[in-house]
Amino acid sequence: MKRLIALAALLVAASACATTTNTNEGANTNANANANAAATATPAGVTQADLEAKERQVWDAIKAKNWDAFAAFLADDMTLVVSDGVYDKAKATDMLKKYDLTEYTFSDIKFVKVDDDLAVIAYTSTEKSTYDGKPTDGKPLYNASAWANRGGKWVAVYHQETHSMEMPAGAGANTNANASSSATHANTNMNANTSGANMNASASPSSSPAAAPSTPTDAEKAVWDALKTKNYDAFAAFLASSSLEVEPDGVHDKSGSVEGVKQFDFSKFKQSDFKETKLDSDSTLVTYMVEGPDPKGKTVQERHSTIWNNRSGKWQAYFHAGTPVSKGM
Known part of the structure; x- marks a missing residue:
């Protein structure tokens, strides 16, 4: 299977949800109402639906620029991996302050339960947004977040993003193109x-x-x-x-x-x-x-x-x- 090297800027987004399109309407209300949602205990038998709900709350906090609500969902030792580096919680939050999200969709949600206290959710996102005042390309982005149960509270401990790239036209599975x-x-x-x-x-x-x-x-x-x-x-x-x-x-x-x-x-x-x-x-x-x-x-x-x-x-x-x-x- 081939892999294409994408030299594209990736935006920070610690979120995923069931396939749906969202606008800014209600974002502030949802983000404020869930500012402390990360502190809400989730049963050890966490499900895909549980994490989808939490990811949606995270994304709404980002849209509303409610950084306190956003930070409340992240573990203190959270790791963010994107194209230009590996960041901790503080730096990830600072980068997001240049990000203006107005609309997004999520699809192809996948879920892996590692153990009773750790699970991973992966998904594809598209969005309308700007970063540092410049429009983003709107191309699909592959995302993954790991959530862990820390003392009865489920928090995001890891997130990584990769821009999607199409295979070259006519490229065969056995061609070592990349x-x-x-x-x-x-x-x-x-x-x-x-x-x-x-x-x-x-x-x-x-x-x-x-x-x-x-x-x-x-x-x-x-x-x-x-x-x-x-x-x-x-x-x-x-x-x-x-x-x-x-x-x-x-x-x-x-x-x-x-x-x-x-x-x-x-x-x-x-x-x-x-x-x-x-x-x-x-x-x-x-x-x-x-x-x-x-x-x-x-x-x-x-x-x-x-x-x-x-x-x-x-x-x-x-x-x-x-x-x-x-x-x-």
């Missing part, structure tokens, strides 16, 4: 289900790592090792069965991720700047940079993120996203 973006895809697919690796060992000994990674960063690196050696069984074994991946060409399930990485050569891609952020007692977000050649030999960079969960000492990858790097919003 090895760089595939690096992003590769990463997710490699996101590891170590337990799966052990399960597959009996059927295919070469598909299982020599030893289970001890940290999520080790697991991430093991995924890349599998990709570079074209050990697709090992790669697939790292992924949870319900895993999702967000790339410039769309949102993919586990099978789509596994098939996609078979089309690319990852041997020349390098990873750096790994950082771990604890999301709950047994889940961790790993963010890092990927650098490698595009089809024309130009060096390109991408920002990668993976949500890992530890089950009985074995790391599984439940979510991955890749965003091409660009400078400036």
Whole structure:
């Protein structure tokens, strides 16, 4: 599966909801009424509908420019990943103050429950808006947010955005037209289900790592090792069965991720700047940079993120996203 490198500015938006079009009408009322909604407890058995409702409240707060309401939905250690950088809660809020949203739609909502205290919601958005006084392009944007139960309060702990890009006309699935973006895809697919690796060992000994990674960063690196050696069984074994991946060409399930990485050569891609952020007692977000050649030999960079969960000492990858790097919003 190909990936296109998009050098486009991404707007900050920590939201998603069922397919619907919204205008500013009622935004202030909703945002003010829900200023403290983040402090409202949600049952441990969180559902897609629960998170859609919270995402809608977040988006309405952004439209109304009610920054207190917006901030109330975010964890203090929240991580935002966009094309031009990785930001904390304070910087994300400051950037949004240049953003004027007037209309938006959401579609293709997908939901992954990592554990009782963590879930991910992914979606496609379109919008009418300006940033720093300049109109945005209005093109579809792929978004993902992770929500965690912190002391009975569900808060947003992670958000990432990637501009959608269409495949080149006439491009076939087996054409290696974009090895760089595939690096992003590769990463997710490699996101590891170590337990799966052990399960597959009996059927295919070469598909299982020599030893289970001890940290999520080790697991991430093991995924890349599998990709570079074209050990697709090992790669697939790292992924949870319900895993999702967000790339410039769309949102993919586990099978789509596994098939996609078979089309690319990852041997020349390098990873750096790994950082771990604890999301709950047994889940961790790993963010890092990927650098490698595009089809024309130009060096390109991408920002990668993976949500890992530890089950009985074995790391599984439940979510991955890749965003091409660009400078400036």
